[in-house]
Amino acid sequence: MSPSPTSGQNPKGPLTIAQIADLAGVSTATVSKVVNGRSDVGAATREQIEGLIRSHGYRRQRRPTKSAALIDVLFHELRGLYAIEILNGVQEVAREHRLGVVVSEMGGRHVPGHDWVEEVLARRPLGVISVFSGLETGQSDRLYSRDIPLVLLDPTGDPDPAAPSAGASNWNGGLAAARHLTGLGHRRIAVITGPDRMEAARARLDGFRSGLDMAGVPVDPALVRHGDFEIGTGRDLAFELLRLADPPTAIFACNDGTAVGVYHAAAKLGVRIPEDLSVVGFDDLPKAKWTVPPLTTVRQPLKEMGTAAARMIVSLAAGETLPQQRVELATELVVRDSTAPLRD
Template sequence: MAAREAEAEPAPGARGRITITEIARRAGVSVPTVSRVVNGRSDVSPQTRARVEDLLRQHGHRKRVAASGTRAALIDLVFNDLDSPWAVEIIRGVEEVAHTAGVGTVVSALHGRSGDAREWMRNLRARASGGVVLVTSALEPVLHEELRALGVPLVVVDPAGSPAIDAPTVGAANWSGGLAATGHLLSLGHRRIGLIAGPPRLLCSRARFDGYRAALENAGLAVDETLVVPGDFRPESGFAGCNALLDLPEPPTAVFAASDQMALGAIEALRRRGLRVPEDMSVVGFDDLPEVRWSAPPLTTVRQPLAEMGKLAARTVLRLTRGEQPDSPRVELGTELVVRASTAPPARHG
């Protein structure tokens, strides 16, 4: 598994690299025509092919060559970050399908930086990847356009927002997961339930928050905005968010953290204040990462099928490389509440 690869050596005398769209403009042809040249298609006139290939050489683009006659010798798996067990579960699913199909996997992290995304695109062009699985990340529209021009199939897992191009997506039932997590706490008798939310730019975060709100409304309760604190899915934000909730004049009796890692951070914040879980505060997470069954106490959480999401994304990419279409452009796999020892009825004082 490789996070980065060296950039392919540019063609001799190559000028600065420009986009496929700009190549098309300078050649006086359409983007699909450039795509046909890049992918070695025969349905282009010799004069047009020569003009486009000359521009491609001048600007350091290489024609894509399929390895061993296979449309998909490699799958590119792209994350924003790789510092989470969540990412490992997705990788595990993708690699299982890829290994069975005899396809390699290249794993990259973009870290939200434009420069890293452009370097990844340069490397993708050099290695002639068969398809891309993009996970909870976003590419600039111009890079989406280049993928399309290169004829590289794209599948998005947990899209950050509406995909910039028409691409199949794979996700989990985040809304029903948020509903189940909050509903569980309500069923135990909690009425002041805090939420440590995920990044609002992500659709999955917004859906979990909407599920939280719907559960409260179903119980006749309005969302108390003071009980909703921001997070970024990392333990540190769970720690900070829980401390912010504990500092309220009337802290909540339970917390729904929109990721397991934030839930573990919240439990550590409670421990450092001498508070017990679930006796003093109940905590629910989201993901069901392998380690949370061994936390102290074992974490009640919403299981989303991360490895299965990776498998489905990889299968979809492989179908697209064979010219087949997915059964549905948007697939949501089910979530499930897993009750362990971190939740209990609220403590009765006095």
Template structure:
């Protein structure tokens, strides 16, 4: 039941009272014709009972929480989401906004549409949403547009559709600089561990790596390129596959600090020392990159800045401002620490199997 009195019902409360999802209520409010007559009648009855009329007439349902915006992430594990959320929250505070952080879960115990993340943020009355490593479907984007909720995507997994604003980094340049650094150290067999090959930023990093190798006149045999999932477990697995090659690499460019830390574990188990026996470069510059031993040379993604720029861009969209560009791209930088050194000659470098036997 919806309580009467001074408090006005939210869309979520109306949906609950009518026994439907928030998106169905939104369709009725926007005059959509893809709602059954019986359902429309039931929703209209609840709306009329609480003084709510269609768009263009006075509204008694609680206005969206104009001071609240959402950050929807693919997950909360690790430092990546914390860094992005920190930057976004700081910018939101300056703008007088509050940030609600949630995970883009698309199914509940009964896997019904009411558990969709879009329903949840619309039911909360958000003023705008930033998506981090989340790929919204065309249907989800349409529902946000219908509800007049602006959206900004951080690190889109694929090319955003027309009209969707995105914030990212110079992934190609970062990968090119990391690979060039290893080449300048005398390495020629450089293994690459990147993410799922269909992801936009993984493609850019592979391209940057290949371009640097080609510019140096170095071939990139296919066995030196491995795909992981940006977690430590896949880093362990893919680094193991690389060092067990008949001719293993002398250096590794691992496109995620989490995967690089997993790679460190595999190298230690194999008796290989970083950087004495093999050099390693990561990507992200998470706090963990400074904590491992030796500290990890890595490509810095300005994650906090990405979060703050995404929020400021969202505010401009909320104000109805025109944006000059559909994408903001922040520069990466190579942070040199202690995990790389000039190449060790083959006869000085222990093989993984022989080194592993010492443990």
């Protein structure tokens, strides 16, 4: 890199990454990490760089070509209403800023292919939102190297722990589900979890366990079943649970799809909801209120999560510092007709 023309001086106006690196005596890579909202920079260095930006301002390096008026959204897979809700949130911010939203999906894989990264680099979007999926560190580094910020939404696997992210307060949601069911008098409460590799799924289970524990209800390992957020798996695991010698009187299904599977198993076995079995879901997708009976579920604000992630991209692309690295939006229990007090 050629020496900055402002080297050693006190430059006027907003600084480029090279100028900040120069003044702070660090590498441009380190400055890039700070301006792209990553957490893997020492506190003192971060503070120094943020101080320089606060007093001088920051402008993106001149790019070979200007970035396009696009936001890239990468989905693990395009299935179900989950993706639609998030897209609606992203669209809201995109309309406001007159940005196009480019949607990609990985056909069920959790790490995108080489081609995808190359296409994004060629497109030069304002930034990338990666939903329920993880870029490998090498891939996110390629984005950073071109100054394309990345925000994770419901990260899974080991995507890039340093990247900014948005999500729902999953733990509190699991807690609320457990409290609702214990409050109705249930003691034999089963749970069908989501994929173990997914942070959101683990947090829901942990919150649920804590809720039972706080209510003095023991967690019976026979009533904990490991699912994958698919309807068919929910049905199969619910079959197993409802056929136990001492079956549960309530099931916490860790997403709405799993709850639909539980409904199916119950219908086949003649188990009535909520008379014989209480069911709590998680998501509150638009379909939840249209199940028969309407589903009690933990609402996560998917649209708002999309909005939050898109706002983070717009801020980062404008050279602003994120007020927080992780935006966590509140979940809320929505009580409908699938839960009832335990019958004597």
